[in-house]
Amino acid sequence: MDIITIISGIFIFAGCFFIVIASIGVLRLPDFYTRLHAAGKADTLGQGLIFLGLIIYEGFNLISLKMLFIVIFIFIANPTATHAAAKAAFISGLKPWRKKDDN
Amino acid sequence: MNENVIIRTVTQIMLPFIQIFGLYVIAHGEVGPGGGFQGGVILGASVILISLVLGKKEARKRLSMKWNDVFNSTGVLVYAGIGFICLFLGGSFLEYGVLPFGSAEKGNHLGMVGIEIGVGITVAAVMTTIFFEASEKDDD
Numbered sequence: 518m519d520i521i522t523i524i525s526g527i528f529i530f531a532g533c534f535f536i537v538i539a540s541i542g543v544l545r546l547p548d549f550y551t552r553l554h555a556a557g558k559a560d561t562l563g564q565g566l567i568f569l570g571l572i573i574y575e576g577f578n579l580i581s582l583k584m585l586f587i588v589i590f591i592f593i594a595n596p597t598a599t600h601a602a603a604k605a606a607f608i609s610g611l612k613p614w615r616k617k618d619d620n
Numbered sequence: 621m622n623e624n625v626i627i628r629t630v631t632q633i634m635l636p637f638i639q640i641f642g643l644y645v646i647a648h649g650e651v652g653p654g655g656g657f658q659g660g661v662i663l664g665a666s667v668i669l670i671s672l673v674l675g676k677k678e679a680r681k682r683l684s685m686k687w688n689d690v691f692n693s694t695g696v697l698v699y700a701g702i703g704f705i706c707l708f709l710g711g712s713f714l715e716y717g718v719l720p721f722g723s724a725e726k727g728n729h730l731g732m733v734g735i736e737i738g739v740g741i742t743v744a745a746v747m748t749t750i751f752f753e754a755s756e757k758d759d760d
Contacts, residue, residue: 590634590637
């Protein structure tokens with residue numbers, strides 16, 4: 518097996534791991550803000566790692582340049598969308614979740 | 621509107637790239653994934669994004685009501701015009717092979733590009749029209 522294949526496989530595996538963690542977080546966490554936290558952070562990192570692995574596998578050509586553009590786009594757009602959703606929820610008055618015995 | 625610094629900055633950085641990507645999808649309609657409808661939706665979404673983030677007045681300044689109506693009908697005119705030119709040149713409706721570009725292959729290629737451009741213009745204009753009409757009702 519080629520060394521480039523192994524390196525890209527490690528990156529893609531790490532990306533899939535983060536996306537699985539994000540899905541578990543979206544399903545299991547208690548309220549909107551915490552779910553947004555899981556989706557926004559781990560999704561961005563997971564997609565970035567998967568595309569990085571594909572870029573390493575592909576070598577340097579036009580396709581990997583396009584994938585690099587997608588990575589940059591996701592790294593800027595996804596946190597901004599998360600920020601916008603969280604801010605909209607906060608302005609419309611959604612209270613963050615607390616444990617029952619805290620208040 | 622003044623406090624959304626992050627969203628406004630990112631939108632202003634992203635807008636030209638979104639619109640270039642829309643044009644790219646339209647231009648690659650006949651050789652790759654995409655086409656007139658998808659590229660038109662991306663172009664329309666960029667105008668909707670301006671209206672959501674920078675305000676409806678700013679969006680109307682960049683794409684006025686008059687030009688929106690003009691684009692609405694221009695795309696249909698391009699589409700139907702190419703179809704009827706094929707009809708007048710002796711083919712059936714939208715049979716690009718009879719277009720006067722030399723060979724039938726070249727006619728097919730360029731005719732399809734023209735159709736994609738027409739569909740893209742109309743879809744982009746109609747998407748923004750739907751959004752603006754739906755948001756007008758809220759203000760009353």
